Amino acid sequence: MIVAKYRKRELVSNYTILTILALTCILPIMLLFFNSIKPQEEFGINPFGFPITIRLANFVDAWIMGEYAQIFLNSSKLVIGTLILNLTVSGLAGFSLAKLYPRGSNAFLVYLLVGVSIPAQMFILPLFLMWKELGLMNTHLGLIIIYAGLNAPFATFLIRSYMIQLPDELFDAAKIDGANTLQLFYRIALPISWPVFLTTGLVVGLAVWNEFLFALTFVHDDSKKPIATILFAFQSRFENNWGLVNASAVMMMAPIVILFMFFQRRFIAGLTSGASKG
């Protein structure tokens, strides 16, 4: 009985500490929601509470003043373009590394490992000068190629580690039926590997949607900027119009929140996959 009592007290303290820590994570984000539907006049008297009068028009104002129809199209173009390019090239490479056993593939894996360790600042300026020469500055294609390259090592490793578990017999059987290597990839490996492509896609898509440094450097036209850098400009332009700024931030966050609700486990597994492999 004494043990049980002790456990119970312990449990209460556990929950208290955890709740306090969880609130420090969640309350600031709740605040963002509250402030996105608060009228401007109310910030002076009620800076932290739930709004007394709800003003949904903040979203309409922000959408119109920020020209977000265009901006969201830009961001979506970047995400979709990157996913197509990145998943295609990484899928092919991951398949080859896992199932085709090319000679010298270890050298390529080391190359990718060194690749992920290079800080972006090391190459951003020469890349900028190259992109200028190639006419890729201020274009979405330019950014898509950059994002696909930056995320290639992660995606390749993740896809490879999934495909490596697929049984060889599957492919041998198809080979006997006369399938060529490309058919092995898209007829057999691709359809059964969709979970890893979904996880990779979510992680890479999130990274692109949130990306700041390269978007800041490579796109200067306001009409071509993605949401992250537009919000940066918006914050200084409408500095004290908190309703507008917060509504914009909520709009940027909305797709992520929705996707996170459906795919929590995939997001968490994908984002922490480097850790479990070591």
Place this chain on the structure above:
Amino acid sequence: MSIFFSKNSIAWYFILPVLAVHFMVVALPSLLSLALCLTDWNGFGKINYVGFENFYELFDDRYFKKAVWHNIVWTCLFLTVPIALALTCAYLLTGITKGQMLFRLCFFFPYMLASIISCQIWKYIFHPLYGLPAWLNSKGIDLIPAVSPFTMKETSLYAVAFVDGWHFWGFLVVIYITGMYQVDNSLYEAADIEGATKFQKFRFVTLPLIRPIFIFSIMIIIIWSIPTFDYVWILTQGGPAYSSEVLATNLYSQAFDRFNVGYSSAIGTLMFIYTIFIVSIFGVLRKLGWEI
């Protein structure tokens, strides 16, 4: 001709596209950077070879030295506060069953926020007119002066690190708890029979067994602290008076405000050498049989 269609060549054709994209975006410009750091190029005129001149200049540069120091402080902060918090939190989480998943989601969610959004949230909370300190003052609690910590020389670096840490530490909770669940439960039961306290169980059972993940987390924190950019640039741009300048912002203003190609390449090269150095230390430790 058959060599072009051999099994091995075909396997490499599958790798070629990813190699091409990655080489063009990362490897080639990095190599260019390695070459340019030995020149005094400014992006337009002639390229002159100047040897290690840029590096000598760097080691005399007050602002560069300041930035290095700030990166060291940053690394130390991240190696202590988030790790301690996350370890405690993950350990407490293993002790509960009800609502554990909900807690995990709460801790993890800030990690998914864009840097620009985390920054905006905290800019508001610390705002001199609307923020928390001002609100407390208006309630008669004069604990903290109502100025934004991002605009004060003494606090700017720590304030920025706090925001980045707030965004980051939930990631650690999740990787630690994954490690802790791989610990065999019978070990805790054995410790219970021996009469071990909660802390002793943590110190002598949990910590040694999650060592691989723990060491991995130390490595990524050291590596990720070097190129830290977003939070500093968004919140303070390195200011006021260089009080929150880090290597990445120093490099960025050298590169894109002043177009000192050679100089900024030199900073980038040093960052790269340092990263490779850290990675190889952990690689060597692994070779020496440290289970990491």
